[in-house]
Amino acid sequence: MKKHLLYAISAICLSLTSCHKDLPTELAFESYAYASLDVDGGTWRPVLISAASDLEIAEPAATNSSEYQAELTATKSAIQQMSDFQREKLAHWTNNPVVRWNEIALELIAKYNLIPGPNPDGTYTLPNPASPDGPPAFPFAHPPYASRALAYLSVAQFDGLISAWHYKYHYQRPAAYKVDPSVPFAYQEQDIPAYPSDGAVIATASRKILTAMFPLEAAYLERKEAEHLQSLLLSGEFVKSDIEAGAQIGDQIAVKALARASADGMKNAQTSKAVSDSIANAAFERFGWKWVNLESPQRPVGLTPLFGKVKMWNVPNVEATRPGMPPAPGSAEYEADVKLLQEYAAHRTLERRKIANFWQDGLGTYTPPGHWNDFANRFIVKYKMSTLRAARTLAYMNMAIMDGGISCWDAKYYYHYPRPIQQIEGFETIAGTPNFPSYTSGHSVFSAAASEVLAYVFPAEADMVRAWAEEAAVSRVYGGIHWTFDATVGTQQGRNVAQYTIDKARTDGAD
Amino acid sequence: MNFYSKCQTGLCVLLLALSCHAWAQSPTDELMMPHREICFLGSYEYGQFDEYWEGSTLRDNATIATVQRRTALLMAAYGLTNKLDLYVGIPYVSTNSTLPNGGKFAGTSGFQDYAVGVKYQAFKKATEKGEFSAYASLNFSNRASDYLSDYQPYALGLGTPQLAWRAIAHQKWSNGLYIRAVGGYVWKGYTQAEREYYYNDGSYYTAWMDVPSSWNYEAVLGKWFLANSLRVEVGYSAQRSTSGDDIRAYNAPQPTNRVNMDRVGGFAHYYFPKVKGLGILAYFSQVVDGKNAPKMTGFGVGATYQFRLLK
Numbered sequence: 067m068k069k070h071l072l073y074a075i076s077a078i079c080l081s082l083t084s085c086h087k088d089l090p091t092e093l094a095f096e097s098y099a100y101a102s103l104d105v106d107g108g109t110w111r112p113v114l115i116s117a118a119s120d121l122e123i124a125e126p127a128a129t130n131s132s133e134y135q136a137e138l139t140a141t142k143s144a145i146q147q148m149s150d151f152q153r154e155k156l157a158h159w160t161n162n163p164v165v166r167w168n169e170i171a172l173e174l175i176a177k178y179n180l181i182p183g184p185n186p187d188g189t190y191t192l193p194n195p196a197s198p199d200g201p202p203a204f205p206f207a208h209p210p211y212a213s214r215a216l217a218y219l220s221v222a223q224f225d226g227l228i229s230a231w232h233y234k235y236h237y238q239r240p241a242a243y244k245v246d247p248s249v250p251f252a253y254q255e256q257d258i259p260a261y262p263s264d265g266a267v268i269a270t271a272s273r274k275i276l277t278a279m280f281p282l283e284a285a286y287l288e289r290k291e292a293e294h295l296q297s298l299l300l301s302g303e304f305v306k307s308d309i310e311a312g313a314q315i316g317d318q319i320a321v322k323a324l325a326r327a328s329a330d331g332m333k334n335a336q337t338s339k340a341v342s343d344s345i346a347n348a349a350f351e352r353f354g355w356k357w358v359n360l361e362s363p364q365r366p367v368g369l370t371p372l373f374g375k376v377k378m379w380n381v382p383n384v385e386a387t388r389p390g391m392p393p394a395p396g397s398a399e400y401e402a403d404v405k406l407l408q409e410y411a412a413h414r415t416l417e418r419r420k421i422a423n424f425w426q427d428g429l430g431t432y433t434p435p436g437h438w439n440d441f442a443n444r445f446i447v448k449y450k451m452s453t454l455r456a457a458r459t460l461a462y463m464n465m466a467i468m469d470g471g472i473s474c475w476d477a478k479y480y481y482h483y484p485r486p487i488q489q490i491e492g493f494e495t496i497a498g499t500p501n502f503p504s505y506t507s508g509h510s511v512f513s514a515a516a517s518e519v520l521a522y523v524f525p526a527e528a529d530m531v532r533a534w535a536e537e538a539a540v541s542r543v544y545g546g547i548h549w550t551f552d553a554t555v556g557t558q559q560g561r562n563v564a565q566y567t568i569d570k571a572r573t574d575g576a577d
Numbered sequence: 578m579n580f581y582s583k584c585q586t587g588l589c590v591l592l593l594a595l596s597c598h599a600w601a602q603s604p605t606d607e608l609m610m611p612h613r614e615i616c617f618l619g620s621y622e623y624g625q626f627d628e629y630w631e632g633s634t635l636r637d638n639a640t641i642a643t644v645q646r647r648t649a650l651l652m653a654a655y656g657l658t659n660k661l662d663l664y665v666g667i668p669y670v671s672t673n674s675t676l677p678n679g680g681k682f683a684g685t686s687g688f689q690d691y692a693v694g695v696k697y698q699a700f701k702k703a704t705e706k707g708e709f710s711a712y713a714s715l716n717f718s719n720r721a722s723d724y725l726s727d728y729q730p731y732a733l734g735l736g737t738p739q740l741a742w743r744a745i746a747h748q749k750w751s752n753g754l755y756i757r758a759v760g761g762y763v764w765k766g767y768t769q770a771e772r773e774y775y776y777n778d779g780s781y782y783t784a785w786m787d788v789p790s791s792w793n794y795e796a797v798l799g800k801w802f803l804a805n806s807l808r809v810e811v812g813y814s815a816q817r818s819t820s821g822d823d824i825r826a827y828n829a830p831q832p833t834n835r836v837n838m839d840r841v842g843g844f845a846h847y848y849f850p851k852v853k854g855l856g857i858l859a860y861f862s863q864v865v866d867g868k869n870a871p872k873m874t875g876f877g878v879g880a881t882y883q884f885r886l887l888k
Contacts, residue, residue: 089781089783089785089787090781090782090783091779091780091781091782092780092782093782169780172774172780173776173779173780176774176775176776176780177776180825180826180827180828181827182827183638183826183827184639201826202826360679360681361639361640361679361680362639362640362642362677362678362679363639363679411683414683416723419725419771420771423725423727423728423770423771423772424771424772424773426772427772427774429828429829430775430776430825430828430829431772431774431775431776432774432776432780436774437774440773440774440782487681493681494681494682494683494684495681495682495683496682496683496728498680498682499680499681546683
């Protein structure tokens with residue numbers, strides 16, 4: 067017993083000494099030399115605009131002009147007066163702020179991924195973009211919402227950076243620290259022209275897109291943008307006009323991205339009860355079944371019944387990726403799956419529980435699309451991608467994820483297939499059953515679509531990311547909220563959808 | 578919810594306040610085991626709640642309906658010397674929601690946290706009117722199984738090492754009336770979730786969650802009856818976490834929450850005069866106010882048996 071106590075006390079001492087360790091709140095990395103500079107990046111095919119030069123900035127002043135020299139003096143003096151706080155922020159933003167703005171998006175998704183609860187009278191009030199304060203606050207950043215926010219963010223960054231690359235190598239105005247070697251540079255030295263600042267493109271485009279997606283965060287996002295723009299100046303790479311030109315590009319591309327967003331059909335995705343009922347009844351007449359929400363009090367409308375009608379990025383027609391019919395209740399395949407689910411419920415092994423929880427990404431988290439962005443960020447840093455390459459990776463991945471979500475939601479509300487708790491008497495789950503039909507599994511489609519794009523961009527990781535996607539898919543079966551065929555068919559659906567995006571990526575000029 | 582387990586922590590305080598005979602027991606009371614005597618406690622407790630505080634707002638939630646929690650506890654206390662006692666204990670817990678409920682979540686069960694503690698009698702003085710004594714105790718607990726602390730509101734416990742330091746003051750009068758005051762600090766470490774990201778007023782890219790430590794207080798009024806064979810107490814206890822976030826709207830709690838609570842309770846312990854060493858006990862407790870805590874009602878019964886272990 068004394069030995070036990072000794073062990074306990076030493077364990078405590080160990081935990082106490084490690085007790086003040088900082089838990090990571092962001093991906094840890096420092097500035098690095100890009101694996102490729104992509105001098106021809108300005109010729110790549112963008113997504114929203116027809117060419118890099120569609121976004122316009124003025125011709126910069128020459129470095130020997132008095133105008134430039136005055137800006138250079140201002141950069142130097144700002145660096146000399148840098149505060150400790152500013153120095154800390156300089157290290158935080160690094161020379162790949164694409165990752166940092168993606169993390170801001172993930173944080174806001176997790177903050178707003180809260181499902182509205184019932185009112186005292188048993189009714190539900192939905193978030194309203196016209197009065198975002200709520201309650202409930204707008205938005206409810208559920209997985210389809212998250213996939214869309216991330217897609218617009220990444221696409222705007224990508225197009226903006228293609229444009230920035232075009233002008234950088236067109237005007238060839240060198241970085242401040244190259245013009246004047248006495249200017250200290252905070253990051254890795256690389257031979258990239260400074261006009262316009264790519265960081266400023268990212269800062270302004272990201273702030274504008276995220277403000278539209280998370281209107282209550284306008285002030286927070288403005289602070290982040292100002293802090294980032296200030297860091298760009300303090301890095302020693304840019305003078306004021308480099309940063310202003312970058313911000314102009316960011317501003318212009320955000321306007322174009324948000325114009326697409328306002329007309330993509332998302333505002334009609336959450337329907338009235340009448341429309342929702344008619345969708346359910348159409349499925350019932352077609353198939354003889356319909357999904358029913360079993361929450362208490364019952365939610366009158368499922369989540370975004372018409373998300374399947376939202377405009378896709380790279381799939382010409384959503385029905386081209388609609389999977390075949392699921393097994394009818396009562397069929398042999400269906401009954402076998404009921405048995406399997408009951409078996410999992412009766413024997414909740416530690417391994418299956420861990421898989422169910424690892425991939426759950428449920429309410430209050432950054433959602434499955436967010437999880438795959440988290441993975442992508444780690445690969446981006448591991449493979450030392452430039453801002454341009456990083457934005458390209460995230461743009462294609464997030465377009466494929468959003469297209470996957472649209473295709474999945476099309477299947478969900480077309481087939482309107484019931485969840486296991488609706489079909490199996492007394493069935494209980496270890497994951498929360500979501501407010502939408504079962505077939506196909508959103509996790510499966512999101513994950514397969516994301517993993518295919520990552521496998522294309524990072525071929526050395528292909529086997530691993532595809533295995534992750536399959537584990538994410540089956541995790542929902544282990545959690546008790548999906549049928550096996552929801553997961554397997556959903557995985558194939560995600561792969562099919564991603565292929566459209568990958569075909570486009572292969573011909574954009576970057577490979 | 579974090580709070581289910583926090584509650585358990587609190588209930589442990591109450592359970593550990595049980596006493597085996599005219600001497601004996603727990604890190605939170607004044608009773609000491611005589612040298613080389615050992616006392617065993619077996620108890621069963623039922624607790625339930627259908628309301629909880631989300632931040633400071635009391636609410637119900639049809640997703641979880643009424644949450645039930647059953648605890649079987651086995652404890653032992655041993656007198657290392659007349660002034661130093663050693664304690665060990667382990668609870669087995671099972672949780673579930675009543676039917677019908679909107680969430681259809683499976684309950685869970687298993688061993689919660691083992692506890693090892695010592696209590697030292699630092700001061701004792703008899704006067705004409707009674708007796709004053711003071712004690713210090715140290716209690717360590719940690720998970721005894723692979724339960725998931727992040728499975729709220731059904732989690733068995735907090736899944737973190739805990740170290741509780743307590744100071745106890747006790748005044749007893751010759752008519753059998755007594756009061757006891759306990760103040761303590763419970764350091765709680767990190768618990769490991771089964772996910773690599775969570776939100777706690779910002780993003781955390783780790784499975785490790787910082788479980789808030791807490792200050793815990795207790796005030797008890799009691800009396801001995803029937804020639805010292807019946808002890809009856811009423812008490813108030815409180816927990817104040819030193820950090821943590823609030824449960825978010827209509828969202829599941831998590832181990833990082835700031836859990837505060839105020840609880841009242843009653844306790845009785847009867848020692849059979851004719852069966853040496855045997856006692857039975859019963860208690861009741863009710864959480865009356867809180868923050869990020871369940872409004873838990875609990876009652877329990879148990880038996881104690883004390884004997885000399887070494888001659």
